[in-house]
Amino acid sequence: METTAYTPADYKSDQPVRWCPGCGDHAILNSLHKAMATLGVPPHLTAVISGIGCSSRLPYYMNAYGFHTIHGRAAAIATGFKVANPEMTVWQISGDGDGLAIGGNHFIHAVRRNIDINMLLLNNKIYGLTKGQYSPTSDRGFVSKSSPYGTVEDPFIPAELVFGARGNFFARSIDVELQITQEALLAAARHHGASVVEILQNCVIYNNGIHNRITDREYRPDRTIHLVHGEKMVFGKNRDKGLVQDGFLLKAVEIGKDGYTMDDVLVHDAHTPTNFLHQQLAMMDGTDLPLAIGVIRDVDSLTYNDEVERQVADVRAAKGFDSLRDMIMAGETWEVK
Amino acid sequence: MLEETSVKTLDKVVIRFSGDSGDGMQLVGNIFTNVSAGLGNEVSTFPDYPAEIRAPQGSLGGVSGFQVSVGTGVHTPGDKCDVLVAMNPAALKQNVKHVKPGGVIVVDIDSFKEADLKKALFTTDNPFAELGINAQVLEVPVTSITKAALADSGLDNKSIIKCRNFFALGLVCWLFDRPLESVVHFLSKKFAKKPAILDANTKVLNAGFNYGHNIHASVSTYRVETKEARPGVYTDINGNTATAWGLIMASEKSGRPLFLGSYPITPATDILHELAKRKDLGVKAVQMEDEIAGVCSAIGASFAGDLAVTSTSGPGLALKSEGIGLAVIAELPLVIIDVQRGGPSTGLPTKTEQTDLMQALYGRNGESPVAVVAPASPTDCFTMAFEASRIAIEHMTPVILLTDAFIGNGSSAWRIPDADEYPEIKPPYVPADKLAEGAWRPYDRNADNLVRYWAIPGTEGGMHRLGGLEKDYATGAISTDPVNHERMVHTRREKIARIANDIPALEVLYDCGDADTLLLGWGGTYGHLRTAAQELNDAGHKVAFTHFRYINPLPANTGEVLSKYKKVVVAELNTGMFADYLQSRFPEVKIERVNKIQGQPFLVEEVVSAVTKIMEDK
Ligand SMILES: Cc1ncc(C[n+]2csc(CCOP(=O)(O)OP(=O)(O)O)c2C)c(N)n1
Ligand code: SF4
Ligand SMILES: [Mg+2]
Numbered sequence: 025m026e027t028t029a030y031t032p033a034d035y036k037s038d039q040p041v042r043w044c045p046g047c048g049d050h051a052i053l054n055s056l057h058k059a060m061a062t063l064g065v066p067p068h069l070t071a072v073i074s075g076i077g078c079s080s081r082l083p084y085y086m087n088a089y090g091f092h093t094i095h096g097r098a099a100a101i102a103t104g105f106k107v108a109n110p111e112m113t114v115w116q117i118s119g120d121g122d123g124l125a126i127g128g129n130h131f132i133h134a135v136r137r138n139i140d141i142n143m144l145l146l147n148n149k150i151y152g153l154t155k156g157q158y159s160p161t162s163d164r165g166f167v168s169k170s171s172p173y174g175t176v177e178d179p180f181i182p183a184e185l186v187f188g189a190r191g192n193f194f195a196r197s198i199d200v201e202l203q204i205t206q207e208a209l210l211a212a213a214r215h216h217g218a219s220v221v222e223i224l225q226n227c228v229i230y231n232n233g234i235h236n237r238i239t240d241r242e243y244r245p246d247r248t249i250h251l252v253h254g255e256k257m258v259f260g261k262n263r264d265k266g267l268v269q270d271g272f273l274l275k276a277v278e279i280g281k282d283g284y285t286m287d288d289v290l291v292h293d294a295h296t297p298t299n300f301l302h303q304q305l306a307m308m309d310g311t312d313l314p315l316a317i318g319v320i321r322d323v324d325s326l327t328y329n330d331e332v333e334r335q336v337a338d339v340r341a342a343k344g345f346d347s348l349r350d351m352i353m354a355g356e357t358w359e360v361k
Numbered sequence: 362m363l364e365e366t367s368v369k370t371l372d373k374v375v376i377r378f379s380g381d382s383g384d385g386m387q388l389v390g391n392i393f394t395n396v397s398a399g400l401g402n403e404v405s406t407f408p409d410y411p412a413e414i415r416a417p418q419g420s421l422g423g424v425s426g427f428q429v430s431v432g433t434g435v436h437t438p439g440d441k442c443d444v445l446v447a448m449n450p451a452a453l454k455q456n457v458k459h460v461k462p463g464g465v466i467v468v469d470i471d472s473f474k475e476a477d478l479k480k481a482l483f484t485t486d487n488p489f490a491e492l493g494i495n496a497q498v499l500e501v502p503v504t505s506i507t508k509a510a511l512a513d514s515g516l517d518n519k520s521i522i523k524c525r526n527f528f529a530l531g532l533v534c535w536l537f538d539r540p541l542e543s544v545v546h547f548l549s550k551k552f553a554k555k556p557a558i559l560d561a562n563t564k565v566l567n568a569g570f571n572y573g574h575n576i577h578a579s580v581s582t583y584r585v586e587t588k589e590a591r592p593g594v595y596t597d598i599n600g601n602t603a604t605a606w607g608l609i610m611a612s613e614k615s616g617r618p619l620f621l622g623s624y625p626i627t628p629a630t631d632i633l634h635e636l637a638k639r640k641d642l643g644v645k646a647v648q649m650e651d652e653i654a655g656v657c658s659a660i661g662a663s664f665a666g667d668l669a670v671t672s673t674s675g676p677g678l679a680l681k682s683e684g685i686g687l688a689v690i691a692e693l694p695l696v697i698i699d700v701q702r703g704g705p706s707t708g709l710p711t712k713t714e715q716t717d718l719m720q721a722l723y724g725r726n727g728e729s730p731v732a733v734v735a736p737a738s739p740t741d742c743f744t745m746a747f748e749a750s751r752i753a754i755e756h757m758t759p760v761i762l763l764t765d766a767f768i769g770n771g772s773s774a775w776r777i778p779d780a781d782e783y784p785e786i787k788p789p790y791v792p793a794d795k796l797a798e799g800a801w802r803p804y805d806r807n808a809d810n811l812v813r814y815w816a817i818p819g820t821e822g823g824m825h826r827l828g829g830l831e832k833d834y835a836t837g838a839i840s841t842d843p844v845n846h847e848r849m850v851h852t853r854r855e856k857i858a859r860i861a862n863d864i865p866a867l868e869v870l871y872d873c874g875d876a877d878t879l880l881l882g883w884g885g886t887y888g889h890l891r892t893a894a895q896e897l898n899d900a901g902h903k904v905a906f907t908h909f910r911y912i913n914p915l916p917a918n919t920g921e922v923l924s925k926y927k928k929v930v931v932a933e934l935n936t937g938m939f940a941d942y943l944q945s946r947f948p949e950v951k952i953e954r955v956n957k958i959q960g961q962p963f964l965v966e967e968v969v970s971a972v973t974k975i976m977e978d979k
Contacts (some may be wrong), residue, residue: 083826104647104660107658108662108667340640344641
């Protein structure tokens with residue numbers, strides 16, 4: 025780790041943390057404090073903007089310029105903030121309901137626009153704050169207070185929305201994977217442009233264990249794969265499994281079996297502009313293929329806020345005015361003496 | 362050249378150009394306005410757009426109009442016109458009701474063929490008789506003369522036909538004694554990159570002028586009075602542009618960069634267009650994905666330290682209401698512009714109304730008072746956009762600026778102000794010593810006006826958290842304490858009420874001490890109401906007049922002014938929203954109402970007769 029002048033404590037506010045004991049959000053908050061300290065952007069140049077939901081309480085626990093706004097609108101508010109004040113590092117916090125239901129439109133447009141903000145999606149597949157309704161990431165058939173007979177609709181896969189919106193950064197982590205979460209958050213902050221980090225979060229009260237199929241300690245090594253740029257795609261308790269190309273698709277194999285060797289295992293390239301493989305990796309769901317965690321896609325491209333600054337500078341260099349009056353006087357006028 | 366025709370000298374005249382939406386009537390109307398303003402006339406315009414962008418050619422739904430009044434004492438584009446230009450039968454049919462008895466109607470008789478008449482749903486072959494026209498009709502073969510004038514131009518037929526509007530303009534210039542040089546000056550700028558078109562239009566313009574001259578048209582021509590205007594440099598400006606420029610002035614005067622978050626909607630879009638161009642002054646105008654994102658991006662920009670604005674019309678204001686509530690509780694400066702149009706729902710999107718008043722005042726959940734101001738005229742949009750920004754920043758509050766389609770699209774000559782004619786705007790920054798001591802809390806307030814201080818992100822030591830949850834009066838931390846909530850509600854309300862100490866008093870016109878009726882209005886109806894008051898007084902009725910530009914809070918002397926009159930007549934383009942608002946505040950005042958909800962501005966004569974009737978009713 026790099027050394028900086030800041031410690032995680034420098035980013036903690038004095039407000040008491042109000043999440044339920046055991047809620048996954050605690051771990052995510054800790055990872056964020058640590059990632060910020062590593063990143064080393066001073067608190068007064070850091071903004072944390074959220075919508076509404078349990079997860080959206082997060083800004084109150086940050087020593088930064090924090091704004092807990094209204095349901096679904098965090099991405100739009102963060103966009104205006106960043107355009108207005110591009111010197112600030114902006115973190116936007118949303119739950120799965122906040123970011124993908126009521127705020128779905130702002131979410132995809134922020135990604136498409138490639139505004140340079142770090143968008144954290146705390147996905148507990150439920151509406152926590154309103155006490156347990158299904159969300160746009162709940163699986164088909166999910167039983168909740170608002171779907172007593174099971175839902176009859178398919179969920180969003182957040183990554184797929186990001187790719188649909190032509191996103192250039194997508195990472196995924198799990199609340200309890202502190203290291204990987206920090207790694208993803210740091211990469212997101214360093215990425216130039218909109219970076220989406222989906223963090224699977226456990227809601228102990230209304231959706232306890234919803235990610236267990238994947239996150240349970242017993243299965244996690246076999247049902248997840250930690251992707252690292254430039255490294256082989258290997259996984260498994262004994263790190264004896266790998267991902268190989270199978271036609272246009274991916275296949276999980278046991279290294280040393282069926283003729284597969286380490287040489288067949290793919291090397292992760294998060295920086296390649298074509299997103300075909302990134303999409304396949306992001307869509308793996310822990311059933312036949314392991315769920316990908318870590319930084320899946322991280323590709324530089326033009327950001328909205330930089331382009332606004334560039335355009336202002338270009339226009340002003342070409343025909344800028346010093347004042348409103350100068351601008352008006354350069355137009356159609358007449359004088360009355 | 363005028364000696365052979367009868368010349369009327371008038372203090373003001375009204376001309377209405379009308380044709381198919383593709384006929385270029387708005388363009389020639391604008392040029393005529395600019396030329397007249399350049400001659401020292403006061404001008405006031407009313408572009409009347411068709412609701413459909415591309416209605417079938419020649420149909421009644423596709424008629425586009427542009428009315429302008431020029432002269433002295435011009436406060437409105439005029440009730441009815443002295444001269445109507447109608448390029449086709451549909452334009453004639455739609456606009457004949459706007460012509461004064463004995464006025465002049467110029468028609469392009471070439472486009473009055475059987476097929477044209479059919480498209481405009483005439484049932485006989487004599488449209489003039491069918492409409493019972495009581496005016497001098499000048500039947501001019503505009504199309505054929507235009508074609509003849511451009512026979513050698515090398516232009517194709519379609520391009521030639523497109524020049525017809527300049528024939529009409531040339532003829533109108535002859536009628537009103539406008540020199541063609543200044544028209545040509547405008548043309549050469551507009552068509553600088555298209556010399557062939559410039560040449561053709563100039564030719565046709567002259568042909569129109571000469572036509573009037575040569576046929577010794579036996580119609581009246583007009584000489585329009587000019588007034589000694591205040592010396593200075595002038596430009597022609599419409600309300601939407603004036604609004605955009607007022608915001609820029611406020612940005613210069615406050616030192617806060619200007620941010621606009623917006624989503625296109627008629628009739629407000631031109632504000633977005635203008636500010637998008639103003640990157641040359643460093644303005645950042647962002648077209649967001651919807652109105653909610655428009656207001657939210659502005660709230661983000663405000664939190665970040667900008668003079669943040671969102672522009673829209675009624676339906677968009679409805680979408681923004683939750684966001685405005687956030688800015689109320691976070692006590693962030695925010696300017697929300699509503700260029701009102703006919704509602705409800707999509708309603709009459711290109712037409713004017715004052716029907717968003719209640720929405721602006723009350724259209725949010727919870728106790729969420731905001732300041733509301735409303736410009737009186739196209740040029741006043743500049744001043745009131747500046748005022749909205751000043752109040753927003755100095756009082757840390759959302760401010761709704763209620764303009765309307767009539768003043769937003771209408772234009773007037775405007776003297777370009779010097780920067781020192783407008784006051785400095787002083788953002789209530791957190792005092793540096795408080796920051797240094799770490800003694801500042803986000804809801805610490807100025808004891809006089811109850812305004813909280815603004816810590817601009819990026820300021821060392823200024824870190825704080827805002828949010829939509831109720832906050833503790835003292836610490837600024839989340840609080841659900843019942844008594845604290847009530848205190849915060851009252852504090853936010855009182856903060857808005859105290860803005861009354863920081864706005865001008867209400868002024869009364871035409872009161873020589875013996876009027877017992879007061880006519881009043883608010884916002885964009887000023888020109889019509891003031892002219893009506895003038896005419897009432899000229900006719901011997903003693904009517905005082907006042908007009909509200911500050912709606913919430915009301916000017917501090919409002920109660921005192923209203924209490925002086927036996928009858929207070931509130932005229933507005935809705936069913937009586939401002940009247941209800943005043944009545945709720947001043948229950949003892951006897952309020953009479955004059956209302957119109959037709960998507961059209963008042964006519965002066967309507968107001969005069971309504972007020973006369975009210976005065977007669979004892
Ligand atoms: C306009 C509006 N609609 C609805 C709500 C109620 N509401 C608050 S949070 C929420 C959903 C929260 O779910 P999510 O975003 O997933 O956050 P979580 O609580 O699970 O962290 C809802 C429906 C609201 N506050 N505002
Ligand atoms: S309800 Fe669920 S998501 Fe909300 S704080 Fe409690 S555990 Fe966390
Ligand atoms: Mg959730």
